[in-house]
Amino acid sequence: GRWEVEELKENAVPGDRGLVLKSVAKYHAISAMLTKAFVFDDKPLIVQYEVNFQKGIDCGGAYIKLLSSSNDLNLEYFFDKTPYTIMFGPDKCGEDYKLHFIFRHKNPKTGEYDEKHAERPDVDLKKFYLDKKTHLYTLVLKPDDTFEILIDQTVVSKGSLLENMIPPVNPSKEIEDPTDKKPDDWDERPKIPDPNAVKPDDWDEDEPARIEDPDAVKPEGWLDDEPQYVPDPNAKKPKDWDEEMDGEWEAPQIRNAKCEAAPGCGEWVRPMKNNPKYKGKWRAPMIDNPNYQGIWSPRKIPNPDYFEDLHPFKMTAISAIGLELWSMTSDIYFDNFIICSEKEVADRWAADSWGLKKLVASANEPGMFSQLVTAAEEHPWLWVLYILTLALPVGLSVLFCWPGKKSDEDIDFKKHDISKQITKGELKEETEELEDDELEDEKENEDTDEDGKMSKSVSACSLVKDMN
Incomplete structure (x- = not known):
């Protein structure tokens, strides 16, 4: 596969370039030695890098491998079988979205290595793989045998190397005895047919499940002599038809037009219905098995391969980093790899690199x-x-x-409420009459309707306005 060093296709920071996987359906391998080997002792391991699936991702990975230290490590021959200590990063094929964290654990009894996979993150990874944005992937391994996985500086998974790996680091103390066999008379049936049950005398097993409906009547107008399908009268034998090779030519069948307007054509057959006398094959009812012994399982014996590694953090030292990938999608962008032990250093590195890309991408976001x-x-x-x-x-x-339609009462009120010239004496008399009316209304009904009060107020206001 081919690699290039180039800028992002979208939201690029001027002058900032990354490593880009360019080929499709090819294996790619590239690696580099660390300036200093990392030894797992009393300091945490922090691995961090950026990935951008610039064209999305159909099937392929973007994970890294931290290669195990050894005297015969030669990066010129780096390939899929090169021993690694940790594999970390995104991977996807079809609708299976993964975020790998795998470490190779050395069996202290046999010296052989086994891959231990972290449990899947309980988050939706799809958006990180398909949004064509640059994302920051971080793995933190701590000397207390715990780990954290972060995307864009947010924890998406965490756990213990002793409790949250598949298969577990430490095997079971006991295993099933491979030589133990189930006794021949062991009864695992919780229910059995009742041996005392007897088939009723009137149980007829020969009755069919369905019978012809004796009450059915042939619909009026049924065309018994007309077939449902007839040869197409407009069809013509192809010019290149060879009867010696192809046989006698026959016109294709089409639906009989006469049947379209009729209830049916051809020989009428009574419809079928469920047989009320049908009972089926008689079977004895089930009862609890008095001899039930439960589900058999082999006895347990001490595991001869048992061991206990209380500190799986102490892994094989690493001295190189590599990308060994296969992908059906090109233009996968990698940048800003860092391996360190100080979180502050990793955060500052991210702020100066990924943080700047994030700002540029945010500024270019659509409205x-x-x-x-x-x-x-x-x-x-x-x-x-x-x-x-x-x-x-x-x-x-x-x-x-929206203004409602005016009622006739409103119109009538407006007509009679037209202002007119009035003398001071007339005003005084009308005011006194109005006050008397108000007193009478209060005596008759203390709960005067609000609309009545409004009408009086309007009349009084009209009088005052006419005075002016």
Whole structure:
């Protein structure tokens, strides 16, 4: 496979370039020695790097391998069988989205190495692999035998090397005895047919499940002599038809046009119905098995291969880093690899590199309207939600703010309430009459309707206005 060093295709930081996998359906391998080997003792291991699936990802990986220290390590011959201590990073094929953390554990009894896989993260990884953005992947291994996996500086998985690896680091103390065999008379049946049950005398096993309906009547107009299909009268034998090679030519069959308007054609057959007398084959009812002994399992014996490694953090030292990948998608971008023991160093490294890329990408993000349109293109049902969201406030505004139709009472009130010239004496008399009316109304009904009060207020205001 081919590698290139180039800028990001989108949201590139000027002058910033990364390592890019360029080939499709090929194996790629590239590696480099560390300036100093990392020995697992009393300091944590922090591994961090950036990945951008610039074209998304169909099937392929973007994980790294931390290669084990050895006297015969030769990076010129780095390939898939080169021993590694840790494998970490994203991988995807089909709809299987993975984030690997695998370490090779040395069996203290046999000296052989076994791969231990961390449990899957309980998060949706899909968006990180398909959004075509640069993401930061971080693995933190601590001397207390715990680990953390982060994406974009957010923890997506954490656990213990002793408890959250598959298979477990330490084998079981006991195993099933491979020489133990189930006794021939061991009864694992929780239920058995009742041996005392007897088939009833009236149980007829010969009755069929379905019978012809004796009450069915042939529909009126049924065409007994007309076939359902007839040769196509418009069909013609092909010019290149060779009867010696192809046999006698026959026109293709089409539905009989006469049957379209009729209830049916051809020989009428009574429809079938469920047989009320059908009981099927008689079987004795099931009862609890008095001889039930449970599910048999072999006896346990001490595991001859048992060992206990209380500190699996003390792995084989690492002295190189490598990318050994196969991918069906090109233009996978890698950048800013760092291996260290201080979280502050890794965070500062991320801020100066990935943080800058994130700022550039955020500045180039499309506006809210463009994001809504893009989301609706992926999920068309969102258009309905958008329309309802816009229509609801408009409809409420029209309902409560649009002037209603004036009633005849309002029109009549306006006609009789036209202002006219009035003398001071007349005003005084009308005011006194109005006050008397108000006193009478209060005596008759203390709970005067609010509309009545409004009408009096309006009349009084009209008088005052006419005075002016």
